[in-house]
Amino acid sequence: MSAMDTIMLQHWKLVIAVVVSLAVITGCLVELVKKQLISWVDRQPWRSRMIPLQRNMMHNFGYSKSTTADETVIVDCYCFVIAICSHHLVMSLALTPVVVLGWDSAGSVGQFLFYAGAVGDLAYSAYDSVQITLRTFFPVSFKSLGVQLPKKYFIVMVCLHHMLSMMLTLPMILYYPTLRALHVLMWSLLVAGGMCYLLSCYKFSLDTQTFPQDLLRYKAIVLVQLLTMWLVRGYTWVSQALSAMMVFHGRGDLPFLCVGLVGFVLMTLFNVLMVIDSTKAAIKWLPKQLDKQAHGTKLACQEKELKVKAKQHAEGSRRVQAAKVVLATQ
Known part of the structure; x- marks a missing residue:
C-alpha cells in the first residue's frame, strides 16, 4: 500500500468533506459555464436547427411537450x-496516466491525478443527483434551479446512472485503488459519455436538409457513437465489471460483492438504454439521403439572391457611370 493509499484510508472523513465541498464548487462552475454557453448559443445561426433535435432528445428522457415548448428550456438543457x-x-484526462502507464508506473503524480479525477467525477455525480432530486420532487421550493424534471429523468439519471458512482467510487478508491478494472471502467465511461454527447451537441447544429457534407458529418458522428456505445457500454463494461466482482469474490469481500452486484445491475440497465438509443439513431440516419427537393429549393433561393445582388450591383455601376458622364460634360 502506497503512502497516498494510507493517507486516504486514515483521513476518510476528510475525503468525504472534500467531495462535498467539490460538489458545491462543481455545481457553481457548471452553472457559470452554462450561462456563458447560453449567451453564445443564442447568437449562433444554427440555433433554430438545434432546437427541434434537442427537443426530441428531451422527450426521450420524459420531458413534456408543454415544458419543451419554451425554447429557453431547450437551450438551457443543451448548454448543460x-x-x-x-x-x-x-x-478523464486526470485518469489517463494511470490507465496508460499502470498504477505503479504512473508514480505518485499519476496516482494523485487519478484520485483527483475520481473524486472530481464523484463530486459531479453528487451535485447532479441533488439538483435533479430537488427539481423533480420539490420544484416550487427550488424553482431557481430550473424547470421541474420528469420522474423518468430522475430514474434514468439518478437511480441508474449516478448510483454506481455514489455507492462505489469512494469505497473503491479507498480500498481498491490499484484495481485495473476500476481504472479502465472509470476512464472509458467518462470518455465515452463526454465524447458522444458533445458530438451530439455538434451534430444538432448541422444543416442535414441542405448540405450533403453536413449530412455526411452527421452520419459519421452517428456511426462513431454507435461503435463507442457498443464497445464501451457493452463489451468493456461487462468484461471489466465482472472482472472486478471476481476479485471481490476471490478475496471473500462480501460487502463489496453485494454492492457491486447492485451497481452492476443498475448501470447495466442504463448502458442498455444508451446502446438501444444509439442503435435506433444509426438505423434512422445511416440510410438517410439528402432531401433533393429541399436542397434544390435552397439552391434556387441562393441563386435568386445572387441575381438580385448582381442586379443591384449593375444598377449601382450604371448610376456611377452616368454621374461620371454628367461631371465630364460640365
Whole structure:
C-alpha cells in the first residue's frame, strides 16, 4: 500500500468533506459555464436547427411537450450537456496516466491525478443527483434551479446512472485503488459519455436538409457513437465489471460483492438504454439521403439572391457611370 493509499484510508472523513465541498464548487462552475454557453448559443445561426433535435432528445428522457415548448428550456438543457460533458473529459484526462502507464508506473503524480479525477467525477455525480432530486420532487421550493424534471429523468439519471458512482467510487478508491478494472471502467465511461454527447451537441447544429457534407458529418458522428456505445457500454463494461466482482469474490469481500452486484445491475440497465438509443439513431440516419427537393429549393433561393445582388450591383455601376458622364460634360 502506497503512502497516498494510507493517507486516504486514515483521513476518510476528510475525503468525504472534500467531495462535498467539490460538489458545491462543481455545481457553481457548471452553472457559470452554462450561462456563458447560453449567451453564445443564442447568437449562433444554427440555433433554430438545434432546437427541434434537442427537443426530441428531451422527450426521450420524459420531458413534456408543454415544458419543451419554451425554447429557453431547450437551450438551457443543451448548454448543460456541453458543460457536464466537458467536465467528464477533463476528469478523464486526470485518469489517463494511470490507465496508460499502470498504477505503479504512473508514480505518485499519476496516482494523485487519478484520485483527483475520481473524486472530481464523484463530486459531479453528487451535485447532479441533488439538483435533479430537488427539481423533480420539490420544484416550487427550488424553482431557481430550473424547470421541474420528469420522474423518468430522475430514474434514468439518478437511480441508474449516478448510483454506481455514489455507492462505489469512494469505497473503491479507498480500498481498491490499484484495481485495473476500476481504472479502465472509470476512464472509458467518462470518455465515452463526454465524447458522444458533445458530438451530439455538434451534430444538432448541422444543416442535414441542405448540405450533403453536413449530412455526411452527421452520419459519421452517428456511426462513431454507435461503435463507442457498443464497445464501451457493452463489451468493456461487462468484461471489466465482472472482472472486478471476481476479485471481490476471490478475496471473500462480501460487502463489496453485494454492492457491486447492485451497481452492476443498475448501470447495466442504463448502458442498455444508451446502446438501444444509439442503435435506433444509426438505423434512422445511416440510410438517410439528402432531401433533393429541399436542397434544390435552397439552391434556387441562393441563386435568386445572387441575381438580385448582381442586379443591384449593375444598377449601382450604371448610376456611377452616368454621374461620371454628367461631371465630364460640365
